[in-house]
Amino acid sequence: MRAFTVSERLRYWFDNTMSRGTVALIGWLVVLTLLMVGAVVALVLSAGIAPINEDGSPVGPAALVWDSFMQALSPEQVTSDTGGWPYLLAMLALMLGGLLVASTLIGVLTSGIEQKLDALRRGRSIVAETDHIVILGWSSKTPAVVRELVLSNASQRRSCVAVLAPKDRAEMEEAIRDAVGPSGRTRVVCRTGDPIVLGDLDIVNPHRARAVIIPSPESGDDEEHEDPDAKALKMIFALT
Incomplete structure (x- = not known):
């Protein structure tokens, strides 16, 4: 059996880190910025090309x-920098690196926001x-059930009806909105998931609910409801 090389292990670790999402990517950008700044500062100090203060000291x-x-x-601060050409070139290189990091950060944030909205x-x-x-599951009776719940909760100050079904959220909300109309003080929340899957079931927090309703689907609607x-x-x- 072939042993993994150090580069393969590092690449595997890096891939796992990158796959953790937006926060991990931002962390790598911060590390990259620190490395760039550290490299430029070390170069300027070691080469003795630091600019001079007004009192003549570096x-x-x-x-x-x-x-x-x-x-x-x-x-834009590069236009106000003072010093010799070697120092200005070092700042120019740092500026280009900063532009790369900034553009990447904008892309990462945009992608993260899009994923969250999705x-x-x-x-x-x-x-x-x-x-x-x-309410677990969906059938043609579900909007009517929600309508009755909204009417029965009309006198309550605060109530919520959560629907979990393997159906598109927008479609469920539209069907309920057409059947119920304004829900008043009752919030109607739709979530997409399979009520049989424990991970999906936890989305609607059924164990702390006042009641759980399972509408019976009509037989023969499709294979799922056979x-x-x-x-x-x-x-x-x-x-x-």
Whole structure:
């Protein structure tokens, strides 16, 4: 059996880190910025090309680090830099690196926001409610059930109905909106997921709900509803 090389292990570790999402990518950009600033500061100090203060003394390491950070974060500052050409070229290289990091950061943030919005559109966020009513599954009767619940909760100050079904969130919300109309003080929350899957079931927090309703699907609607009793039993077992 072939042993893994150090480069392969490092590449594997790097790939796993990058796959953790937006926060990990931002962390790598921060590390890259620190490395760039450290490299430029070390080069300027070792080569003795640091700019001179008004009193004739060279700029100290702390001030040089600060100026380098400002250069990386504010590329337009290169026009106000003073010093010899070697120092200005070093700042120019740092500016280009800062532009690369800034553009990558914008792309990472944009991608992260798009992924979050897509997750919200798909209805996969947790329903942080207690004493609510949960409806598991979907059938043609579900909008009517929601309408009756909204009417019965009209006198309550605060109530919530959470629907979990393997159906597109937007389609469920549209069907309920057409059947119910304004829901008043009752919030109707739709989430996409399979009520039989424990991970999906936890999305609507059924164990802290006031009631759980399982509408019986009509037999023969599709293959999924060929045996509605068996499916309802599976949902009940998933709840226990």
